[in-house]
Amino acid sequence: MSVQDLPKLELHLHIEGAAPPDFIRGLASEKSVDLGGVFREDGSYDYRDFVHFLSVYEAATSVLQTPEDYARLLTAVLEESAAQGVIYTETFVSPDFCGGSDVEAWKDYLLAMKEAAERAEARLGIVSQGIVTCIRHFGPERARAPARCAAETAGDWITGFGIGGDEGKGSLRDFAYSFDMAREAGLHLTAHAGEWGGPQSVRDALDDLHVERIGHGVRAIEDPALVDRLAEDGITLEVCPGSNVTLGVYPSWGAHPIQKLRERGVRVTVSTDDPPFFHTTMTREYAELERTFGWEPADFLEISRTALDAAFCDADTRAQIAEKLKDHPQ
Known part of the structure; x- marks a missing residue:
């Protein structure tokens, strides 16, 4: 069997960042919103570097209003x-973009997404969960509102809490209050680190936020002791190779x-x-990993089983996905 035909699990996907450009252009046209500067002539998103990418991301998100x-x-x-x-995906969603982190408005957005997720599962067989994120460059005080939204809607579709945005802004320890709130609500925890912030940002996420997973985390390779710690503690990295290469x-x-x-x-x-x-x-991603490192179906199935073990889902969902993976033994 080709590796491309294997069932795949994805743990690190931003809902707005996954928006097809045609979808955003169409919505902008419906709403008569001018998105000048967001797209290249070929129709793809236009940005110069990571910081500019964040600006373009937020501009594109501005047409998502209901x-x-x-x-x-x-x-x-x-x-x-x-x-x-x-067959299974976890997507980051931010109440900052869904009703301005007002809890009651967030509940309306969440209900709409949950119903869409249920329809997609029934029609396409794909299971999804949502991870609420606060935005690092919006600051720690503003992060408390999305954490409250997450805590008050924990369970069912919302199963995790995390932080994204510009790793160069602020200190992760300043977001501990928001992560404590989410933890007390029973949510699983992850954090973007070790992409731009270097190995120390991974240590900070572990020591100051006590997360179970790290978004990216690849810069840990620069610190052998940290690599040992990740391995010994069983911390899972949500690695996005194509993103890392494209952004430099x-x-x-x-x-x-x-x-x-x-x-x-x-x-x-x-x-x-x-x-x-x-x-x-x-x-x-699979094709490039196969080409670059010679990964075979057994390697990809191992990756999928690792993702399932680390997934922020309940036991019934985990068993459901495990059954699908059993159809593809190593």
């Missing part, structure tokens, strides 16, 4: 994921440390991050 907009967006995202062979964290797929991390015993998974922004898909 619960129905997010329901349509999630439908489009899950259709694309299912077309890539994804690494100059090429061959220079990416995902294989070295695996060899050192670190639990790694594969995701696309913001796929249309980075011109990737789960199919392309």
